[in-house]
Amino acid sequence: xxxxxxxxxxxxxxRFGLGPKAGLIDAIASDPRGALxxxxxxxxxxxxxxxxxxxxxxxxxxxxxxxxxxxxxxxAKQNEKNEMANAAxxxxxxNVMAKADAKVAAKPDQxxxxxxxxxxxxxxxxxxxxxxxxxxxxxxxxxxxxxxxxKPKPPNVQQRIFRNEARAHFIAANTAxxxxxxxxxxxxxxxxxxxxxxxxxxxxxxxxxxxxxxxLGRFADMLVAAEGHPAMLIYLDxxxxxxxxxxxxLIGKVGLNENFAREILELHTLGVRTGYTQADIIxxxxxxxxxxxxxxxxxxxxxxxxVFNPRLHEPGPQTIMGKVYAEVGVNQGRAVFAxxxxxxxxxxxxxxxxARHFVADDPPPALVKTLEQRFRDSDGDLKEIAKxxxxxxETWDTxxxxxxxxxxxxxxxxxAIPDAPGDVVQGLQARAxxxxxxWRPPQxxxxxxxxxxxxxxxxxxxxxxxxxxxRVEATVDPKDLLETTLGPLASADTRRAVARADSRQQAxxxxxxxxxxxxR
Amino acid sequence: MTFTLHAPSRRELLTASxxxxxxxxxxxxxxxxxxxxxxxxxxxRGALDGLALAAPVGDPDWVKLRGDKAxxxxxxTPGLPLDGFFALNPAMPNLHRLYKANQAMIVHxxxxxxxxxxxxxxxxxxxxxxxxPGNAASGWLNRAFAAIEPDARIDxxxxxxxxxxxxxxxxxxxxVVSWTPQRIAPAGEDTLMxxxxxxxxxxxxxxxxxxxxxxxxxVAAAGNIDALTPAQREQLAGIEAVRAYFAEVASTAAxxxxxxxxxRIGAVAVNGWDTHIDEGAVGGRLGNLLGALDGAIAAFxxxxxPVWKDSVVVLVTEFGRTAHINGDNGTDHGSGTVALLxxxxxxxxxxxADWPGLKxxxxxxxxDLKATTDLRAxxxxxxxxxxxxxxxxxxxxxxxxxxxxxxxxxxxx
Numbered sequence: 001x002x003x004x005x006x007x008x009x010x011x012x013x014x015r016f017g018l019g020p021k022a023g024l025i026d027a028i029a030s031d032p033r034g035a036l037x038x039x040x041x042x043x044x045x046x047x048x049x050x051x052x053x054x055x056x057x058x059x060x061x062x063x064x065x066x067x068x069x070x071x072x073x074x075x076a077k078q079n080e081k082n083e084m085a086n087a088a089x090x091x092x093x094x095n096v097m098a099k100a101d102a103k104v105a106a107k108p109d110q111x112x113x114x115x116x117x118x119x120x121x122x123x124x125x126x127x128x129x130x131x132x133x134x135x136x137x138x139x140x141x142x143x144x145x146x147x148x149x150x151k152p153k154p155p156n157v158q159q160r161i162f163r164n165e166a167r168a169h170f171i172a173a174n175t176a177x178x179x180x181x182x183x184x185x186x187x188x189x190x191x192x193x194x195x196x197x198x199x200x201x202x203x204x205x206x207x208x209x210x211x212x213x214x215x216l217g218r219f220a221d222m223l224v225a226a227e228g229h230p231a232m233l234i235y236l237d238x239x240x241x242x243x244x245x246x247x248x249x250l251i252g253k254v255g256l257n258e259n260f261a262r263e264i265l266e267l268h269t270l271g272v273r274t275g276y277t278q279a280d281i282i283x284x285x286x287x288x289x290x291x292x293x294x295x296x297x298x299x300x301x302x303x304x305x306x307v308f309n310p311r312l313h314e315p316g317p318q319t320i321m322g323k324v325y326a327e328v329g330v331n332q333g334r335a336v337f338a339x340x341x342x343x344x345x346x347x348x349x350x351x352x353x354x355a356r357h358f359v360a361d362d363p364p365p366a367l368v369k370t371l372e373q374r375f376r377d378s379d380g381d382l383k384e385i386a387k388x389x390x391x392x393x394e395t396w397d398t399x400x401x402x403x404x405x406x407x408x409x410x411x412x413x414x415x416a417i418p419d420a421p422g423d424v425v426q427g428l429q430a431r432a433x434x435x436x437x438x439w440r441p442p443q444x445x446x447x448x449x450x451x452x453x454x455x456x457x458x459x460x461x462x463x464x465x466x467x468x469x470x471r472v473e474a475t476v477d478p479k480d481l482l483e484t485t486l487g488p489l490a491s492a493d494t495r496r497a498v499a500r501a502d503s504r505q506q507a508x509x510x511x512x513x514x515x516x517x518x519x520r
Numbered sequence: 521m522t523f524t525l526h527a528p529s530r531r532e533l534l535t536a537s538x539x540x541x542x543x544x545x546x547x548x549x550x551x552x553x554x555x556x557x558x559x560x561x562x563x564x565r566g567a568l569d570g571l572a573l574a575a576p577v578g579d580p581d582w583v584k585l586r587g588d589k590a591x592x593x594x595x596x597t598p599g600l601p602l603d604g605f606f607a608l609n610p611a612m613p614n615l616h617r618l619y620k621a622n623q624a625m626i627v628h629x630x631x632x633x634x635x636x637x638x639x640x641x642x643x644x645x646x647x648x649x650x651x652x653p654g655n656a657a658s659g660w661l662n663r664a665f666a667a668i669e670p671d672a673r674i675d676x677x678x679x680x681x682x683x684x685x686x687x688x689x690x691x692x693x694x695x696v697v698s699w700t701p702q703r704i705a706p707a708g709e710d711t712l713m714x715x716x717x718x719x720x721x722x723x724x725x726x727x728x729x730x731x732x733x734x735x736x737x738x739v740a741a742a743g744n745i746d747a748l749t750p751a752q753r754e755q756l757a758g759i760e761a762v763r764a765y766f767a768e769v770a771s772t773a774a775x776x777x778x779x780x781x782x783x784r785i786g787a788v789a790v791n792g793w794d795t796h797i798d799e800g801a802v803g804g805r806l807g808n809l810l811g812a813l814d815g816a817i818a819a820f821x822x823x824x825x826p827v828w829k830d831s832v833v834v835l836v837t838e839f840g841r842t843a844h845i846n847g848d849n850g851t852d853h854g855s856g857t858v859a860l861l862x863x864x865x866x867x868x869x870x871x872x873a874d875w876p877g878l879k880x881x882x883x884x885x886x887x888d889l890k891a892t893t894d895l896r897a898x899x900x901x902x903x904x905x906x907x908x909x910x911x912x913x914x915x916x917x918x919x920x921x922x923x924x925x926x927x928x929x930x931x932x933x
Contacts, residue, residue: 045775061855126790458726474691493722500714500796502639502794503566505565505791507640510715510718511710515718
């Protein structure tokens with residue numbers, strides 16, 4: 001790997017950041033490491049301030065109230081129809097069929113889906129629906145025309161909640177100077193993932209409340225914030241887990257849910273096959289009973305917020321991996337989390353994932369060791385671990401073999417071409433099309449962090465690159481673009497291919513599809 | 521990000537609102553003559569091989585030059601005879617039909633004044649109308665539009681630009697109304713091949729993925745589309761998608777321009793003519809593209825309907841290609857090429873060429889077909905006779921510094 005400072009600056013922006021902006025490679029070339037470390041020290045870094053955003057619980061409640069109103073309106077409409085049908089039937093005596101029909105129709109189909117207390121899957125926000133797509137920028141102006149009956153419907157309350165959150169997430173990425181801390185936010189948000197398929201109105205708030213405040217704090221704090229967040233308790237079904245010997249369990253409510261405990265051990269802390277047993281999982285699941293949320297319907301001010309409900313909690317001490325937890329109530333769970341955060345297996349698990357995410361699918365063992373050591377020595381201080389990552393020589397020596405995930409590639413494109421037209425809905429569509437829909441991982445493991453699942457989407461990236469290129473060909477010079485995005489990373493072959501393209505549009509598409517621009 | 525995949529089409533938006541159609545104009549002079557002319561400009565980006573479109577079969581050096589890649593009047597796929605000296609690529613039966621009906625003509629061995637073989641600069645010169653690159657603020661068609669004195673009673677709203685980015689030729693101070701086709705211009709096989717070539721050197725793993733896409737396109741091209749899954753079909757961007765895109769663009773633009781209250785001037789750019797490798801003039805890649813273009817020409821004719829008699833469609837490219845075939849069975853950037861004129865308003869059925877010959881000494885820098893007709897002469901001729909723009913405006917405002925270039929006369933009937 002080159003030791004040329006410009007090369008290292010470009011490497012830093014791709015490997016640790018969200019991609020170069022115009023002039024940024026030169027701007028940090030004097031001290032790429034220093035620039036990364038400086039971002040960690042910026043006041044308020046990692047946080048999002050946006051007056052449009054509500055807490056996850058408030059968002060969920062707002063969506064819930066909206067659905068109740070809609071449901072009431074639907075029922076009222078249905079009743080009106082039925083009355084008319086009944087009246088018609090009454091006017092035609094003997095027409096039994098009509099009456100019967102009316103009765104069938106009168107059966108309300110509005111049975112509330114109570115599978116999830118406030119964020120039912122059944123009312124998915126339909127965010128990426130193509131029909132919601134805005135027309136292109138030029139047509140947009142026309143869409144404002146009052147005479148245009150095809151004017152798209154304004155987004156409803158639920159859609160606005162999701163889009164506002166998505167917008168804030170995109171803006172944070174686009175405006176970050178380097179984006180190292182945003183990348184850490186993305187990493188941890190994926191590590192402790194929830195899915196907007198289950199908690200559509202909480203997913204954005206979850207990231208702001210559970211991940212961002214701790215992204216440079218202590219792992220132990222992020223762990224408790226994530227596992228105790230309403231979004232997680234709904235996503236992994238703990239909100240209705242009942243201890244068999246709890247008050248609720250003894251009066252007949254059943255259902256200890258093991259899933260949450262298993263995923264915490266396997267995915268969030270120790271890692272798979274690190275020595276815990278099925279008995280440990282069951283004991284941990286019992287510890288976690290009572291970690292739930294306040295029902296939306298009966299708590300106008302605090303619905304959907306976290307609550308520890310002792311009526312659901314399994315009483316008595318529990319033994320997990322040989323240690324007896326005799327604490328009472330919510331403190332029992334907190335004690336287990338504190339131990340899990342300090343467990344050596346957790347350090348190994350987290351260090352491996354971080355090294356894999358930032359440096360290589362098969363990370364250098366020495367780097368994993370360094371991060372693991374730092375994790376233990378600092379008692380899981382995530383800022384110290386980030387610094388260790390920047391300081392490690394392997395971080396700078398390892399060839400750029402990581403394939404950027406779709407979100408990273410799209411964001412890098414946006415940062416390099418900030419004037420490209422496009423709105424939040426289109427941003428969401430692009431992510432969905434490339435297989436990484438925002439806050440919608442396919443399973444609790446989160447999105448994959450190795451090349452395999454993503455390489456196949458390269459052809460779809462070409463489609464998007466071509467569309468972007470067609471939109472900006474009038475204003476973007478392909479050679480300038482290449483200097484902005486890659487600078488010293490651009491190979492002679494890539495430069496030649498861009499220079500020889502048959503149109504500006506093709507040249508821009510090739511620059512955006514350059515192999516060096518996919519790798520980091 | 522920056523795009524819409526299945527957005528409501530511009531057409532839907534346009535047709536939804538009558539208000540938007542209050543933009544027409546008519547050149548006062550033409551109107552006084554009882555004509556209501558339409559002018560459409562198609563920019564073929566990438567440098568079209570003019571010798572592959574209209575082959576000089578009467579030139580004794582032609583077959584020597586291109587060997588078995590030379591289009592002739594004999595063989596398995598013979599060219600379509602034009603005037604005894606030239607033959608048309610057999611992928612273009614519609615152009616041939618219009619030519620026979622005196623509604624199409626070909627200007628051969630033509631080029632803009634630009635000779636340096638960079639696509640971007642060449643396109644700037646072609647579309648800006650300036651003699652040199654570096655002027656990309658406005659296009660000659662836009663300035664021509666501005667120069668026409670519109671009928672004062674009708675509000676003048678603009679010329680039509682097709683595509684998500686309006687082509688430079690029609691951009692500028694005069695207002696432009698744009699329409700974006702519902703289809704996305706398909707990711708060209710050409711771009712894909714260039715990327716595979718690039719990846720093969722540096723990133724074989726990614727090259728394999730794109731090769732897979734290319735193979736898929738070939739399966740579909742071979743007619744085995746039923747063998748593909750719906751998902752595979754969806755990601756195809758083969759020649760069928762190109763055909764469909766060209767046809768939609770031409771047909772919709774023509775229909776808009778044919779309306780009584782529609783725009784009278786329009787422009788569209790289509791990419792993909794840069795055939796460095798495996799050109800395939802007959803039955804190959806370029807043949808397919810020419811076929812798609814031929815379909816677009818037919819779609820213009822059909823879409824214009826009754827106003828076809830008042831229409832001229834101009835098809836131009838930034839420059840031509842090398843006379844010789846290169847080592848990759850393709851051609852490289854060159855100079856002289858063809859320009860096409862089609863439309864009911866033309867006095868067609870002719871190939872206009874001051875033929876330079878194909879001997880090595882005849883070629884420009886011993887490699888390109890020499891350009892003997894300044895493309896601006898043809899364009900000025902069209903603007904003068906079709907839109908009645910006078911010589912002085914043409915020489916100063918529309919094609920600056922072109923006084924020495926005399927407009928070709930007699931192009932229109």
